[in-house]
Amino acid sequence: MPLRQDANRPCAGSTLRVRIVRLTAPALLATLMADTRSWAQDFAYPESDIVGFSLGTPEVVQFALFAGAMTAALASALWLIRERGRIAHQNETLRAKLVVLNAHTSQLEALATTEGQRAVIWEDRDKKPAVIGALEATTGAPSDRAGFLAFGRWLEPGSAARIERLITDLRDEARPFVDTVETRGGAPLEVIGRTNGSSAVVRFSNLSGERAEKAQLALDHNRVVQTLETLQELLDALNAPVWLRDSQGKLTWVNQAFAKATRHETSAEVVAETSELFGSQALQKISDGRERGGAFKAAISTVVDGDRLVFDVVDARGPWGSAGLAVDKTEFDAIRRELGNTIRSHEETLDELTTAVAMFDENARLRFFNQAFQKLWGLESRFLESKPDTGMLLDTLRAEGKLPEQPEWRRWKNTVLSAYQAIEPQEHWWHLPDGQTVRVIANPHPKGGLTWVFENLTERIDLESRYKTLVRVQGESLDHLAEGVAVFGSDGKLQLSNPAFARFWGLEELTQREGVHISEIAKTCRDRSGDEEPWDHFAAVVTSFADDRGEETGRTPVGDVTLSWMVVPLPNGQTMITFVDVTASDQVERALRERNEALERTAQLRSRFVHHVSYELRTPLTNISGFTALLQSDVPGSLNAKQRDYVDHIASSSEALMVIVDDILDLATIDAGIMELDFIEVEVEPVIRDVTEAMQPRFAEHGIDLVVRVAPDTGSIFADAARLRQVIFNVLSNAADFAPERSTVTLDCERGEDGIVFKVRDGGPGIPVEALDDIFNPFQTGKIGRRRGAGLGLSLAKSFVSLHDGEIDINSSAGRGTEVVLRFPQVPPGVRVAAE
Template identity: 55%
Template sequence: MKIESGVRRRHPARAFPVLKELRILACRACSSLAILSAFSFPARAEDAFGKISTPFGVEVGTFEVIQFAMFLGAMGAALLSAGWLIRERSRIANENRQLRDKVADLNVTVQRNEAMLNLKDQRIIVWEGGSSTPNLIGNLPPEIGVPEPRSLFLAFGRWLRVDSVTLLDRSIAALREKARPFDITVETTKGAPLEIQGRTSGGYAIVRFINVGEARAEQALLKTENYQLSEAIGTLRGLLESVDMPAWSRDADGRLNWANPAYAKAVDAREPHAAVSEARELFGAQARERMEREKAASRRFNEQLSTVVGGDRRVFRVTDVAGTTCSAGVAVDISEVELIREEYKQTVLNHSDTLDQLNSAVAMFDANRRLQFFNQAFAKVWGLETAFLESHPDNSMLLDRFRSDGILPEQPDWRRWKEQVLSAYHSVEPQEHLWYLTDGRTLRVIVNPQPKGGVTWVFENLTEKLELQSRYNTLIKVQGQTLDHLAEGVAVFGSDGKVRLFNPAFASLWSLKKEQIAEGMHISAVRRLCEPVSDAVHWEAFVTTVTGFDDERQSLSGHIELSTGKILSYATAPLPNGQTMLTFVNVTDSVQVERALKEKNEALERTDELKNDFVQHVSYELRSPLTNIIGFTELLQTPMTGPLNEKQRDYLDHIGTSSSVLLTIVNDILDLATVDAGIMELDISDVSVADAITTASEKVADRLKEHNILLDIRITPGAGSFRADASRVKQVLANLLSNAANYAPEGSTVTLSCWREQAEMVFSVEDKGPGMPGYVLDSIFKRFQPYPNGGRKRGAGLGLSIVKGFVELHGGTVDIESAAGKGTLVTCRFPLEARTFSIAAE
């Protein structure tokens, strides 16, 4: 590359600009004189001015004198100009000589620099401005692995190590883009070190490759290691600043001198510098003292510490390493890990509990073939003691014990059989065996290898399953025979609409010959055979049901009358796998009987309606007179009506008692009529069990006292209250107690119990009366059918009917247990959250 000198040579034409101007002036002067000489004044002028005598005796005219003076002035100016021009020319010639000497010196310097740059121990790459094509100067020895051609030399990846190529490319990019100088050392593929310098000068980017000697090579390697260590430290610190875990370093005195943003965030500092300057510590004084003691003993601390971060207690795994002049540490938040570990332990416990509930025996062995886990079913299947199994016996020893106990049958070659079974420890795929035990049990044995070398054994008792399969096969055969002998016609169609099976009764009911229908026939073909004797609408519905694609498959049922006079009852039932079953029953006789019964039932319903209307009318008509009778009776018993004798008072007592009984019967009839009509509404509220029982017992207290009958009330603790109609509940309990008081013997005890049972409140009343035989229990809740066996009073027979109606209206149930001579127990179950059940009332 040629380097231009900073001094330019002057062109000869430009060296004497002043001389040229002087020449022009001189020429102009001479021209003026020539013009003046050529154009002289006329003779008359001379005569006009006269002549002047000189000392030499020559007469000179005035014009000559003027002309001569002018000539002398021009000659003087020319001489002065010539002298000045000669002097200036000498100066310029001297200056040109100096410039030529300087240019010669610069040429020598350029040649010397080019000679130095072209040495074999260095090579230079020069980029001019933003040009992407560089210039190369100099050479490097080829024996160190540097190629000579320009294209091969610029392909650094071919002759430099990978790490050196990355470092060089990054440094050159920083030099050209950001003018950042660098001094690095790289290594060729042959192991030779090269020192590379990068600089910028003006608009040039220059990279210099220098071959270093042995001493300088060691220095260059040290410089490279230093650079790499600096880069590694910077990278490591950058990494620690970006990770979400607190990291710090301390000086020799234990003072904090660096922290990352995660540390600053953990100690509530604005930035890491503030955390260091304010000496904010992540852990408490005791934890730091413990860390210092551990580092003083082993120069390393690696344990778990807890502290408060952001108001929450967090657990960290702290690693702090002490050096000769400083120490550094990092804290990993393992709070979630600890939580997951606890959840894992709980999961393992739950898993163990779950396995203990399985009927299949499970045993887990480790890689050393020692028992690590077993469930209760395992100990039960093999009849082993828990203490023996908790001693972690060997798998091979267990097999030998099963053999010695006579559980496993003898094998022709026991050792080979055991080795084959235990080969699962070296297998990858699960194995499955069937063991036939000597006691007749059949076990399905699944051996599943574990990833860490252990084995899980699962023993499933197939004895019952095999028996069930045998029974199932037998049952299928029996069902097939039964189906063939059924009077009911059955046909099963698959999801494709084809016949899967049918029995002879199906063909007989539809008057089909045996050869007309067969398995695999489509339902459309069956339809064509059956439609001539039936209604096409029904078979259209059958085809739609069998071949339809509805998400919810509906069942159909009804009757179809054939042209032959038969009346068939049909039903469709969806089966698994998209199959559908059609059943047909000949109900000709039953339909005819049903029609006759319907006619009779309609007549009975009309009669029942008349009866209900009569009962309601009579009940309402009786209530008003009874109320008047009771009112007047009570009025006559007051002193304001005048004195009464003893007989009159007895008569009034009998009138009041009979009227009250009659009013109770009328009210019961009205209540039953309201329930039957479905218009009774319950007043749902919180019912206190104790209050309801107290009120009901007070109503029958006189009757119990009259016959010396004790009432034993048993309320289970926690019964509390439930949602129901309080007045109806009290009426139910009063009727039950009244019924028990009517049948309980003199001096006996009636027991009233109450307790909670799941979502129900249960009341029971038990007496030690004569009881009732079984045939009476079927009609005990019917109206107007009292059972007088042993009763003191014969009522209208509405008490238990009202009890059943009110309990079922709440959505509950009534049960009665009784036998002749063993007393009676009536149990009422109310739901804890009652609502009106009209269906139950009807």
């Protein structure tokens, strides 16, 4: 069978074909010989004699077939040799073409990789694009492939969005494009998109020379157009007419406010119909002003939707033409006039007030004042009408002695003037040298400036003080009266009662309620006295509308007590009912009870008095200490030696007096039973060290040695640290006062059976036996000590030790010195119970 060489296959195919022929020819020959035998058997030809050989028919047929096969094999071999030569010639030709194509491809790659252009090639939609070439570094384009394909990172946002849209159309619809883009660095690039078969190629090229200038002009033009369109959108949203005119004065563009004012839908309609907002005279006035000075600014009125409106018009000339803006100020002028009228009305109203008022503008200059202001400060009208500023006004008032003298005038003045920078109103109280008290309110204005209000509260404070004193006196008098007093209003509700009234009728709980009615009181009192007649009569008298009411008296039994009552009508429609216990036995008992109550009230009054006086003393003492420290700091001025000595004595005396006041306050608190201790775990040795260090100068002043001995196992106790220090301090102070000069005072601290024991011993004159009983009483002072204090040190020490559930003992006698023993429990019982 014939074999054909494939013209499109390489030379190796021919070798393969030869092998196939060599393997196939014997098989074919064997097949043919087998077929021949079968044919020979089927056709039994007679034998033949050829060249002396006797051949039969099968041999002739086989020979003929063999000769044919050999001929076919030779012909095939010759054909294969010829085809192999032809294929070899084709391969040589193809190799030559491949060399040329490779050279051409190298040239193209060299051309693509030169500076100035970069291409992105998409061979297949599913494959990543290839990027070849490079752009100049001045463009700011990334050199890496991923960064370059992220156009939004290095192209201007508008250009990046446009290029991505064009590339999408190129790849999806094979739509070519040519565009100019701008990088973030401002460099223009030309972008060309083309398709080649199934590939899409986008080439970015640098522009230079005239092409770069043209591209830059195109970009600038687009930017100007976009900016102009943006400004037009802004002007369209502006609620004020805006217009543009050419060099001939013809309208070329107006905004929506202009179109609306001229009753048009769009700007194009206004320009097409040449509709004007203002009349011809006004337009001529605008044109003349623009030509003379380059710009026109004035108020012009016109009619819009049937209303006469006034506009502030600004029209300016430019290189191309002119532009104008009109702002409606009709409502603003009306509001300004109304505001002016309101301000004048307010000023007239303020001028009639008795409260002094002064208004200052944003420059702190006086703008308005009423007559009360001038009367309060007694200033001349000429001075006030000169509009002085606030600083000058304060200096003038100070020079005339009308302001309270301040230790630091400049600082006080700056504090007052700081109200101009404040947001919220400020309030001050000035106590003037003439005894007046003025409440000063500085109210800031929203646009700057202040309104000062000076309210003279002298008379009001005096009346309030008198009224409160009167009410207090009356209340105290009623509360301490032996007679029961009840006052009812015209509506029958209880308005005032004293404890005696509630006690007589057992109304303690009922009288504590506000607005209790006489009917409810009558019911309770009837149940108590069993007599309905008095309280029914009281209810009728209290709620009666009779004009001729008079005083009434009577008696009524209340249990074993007989009360004498009196009904007294009051001028304001109220009714007072008084009750007096007239039972002799009750009078004696009441007398004893009142005496006991008087004693308790006296004790409470003494405690309140001491507490009140102590607090009242602290205020002037604080002022004395503060001014003394100020004098010592040389801020007001330098002091000479004698003055400094006096000031030092004042400071030391103030400190001593402050200690006495603190002691009195502590004593009053303890006597009142309201002293509370803060129990914590306290290390004893640090407390002793702090107290002894503080006391060391006092001992050294008289050459006294203080010896402190603390046992190693002292540890800690639960106590009030501050009061523990105060106890040790008072005991050591007492020892320092009575110990002889150049003697020794010892402080021993050791652990006892259930706590800590402190022992303070001095070598002083001792305490007589008859004085030991009074040594812990308040205000008991020794007669031979160095310092005559208030006599509260040991009394307070005993009180604080007792509050710790401890004990204090004094072992002393005349001429043997004194030993004070303090015993503090490890944990006070109250603390232990709380812990449990």
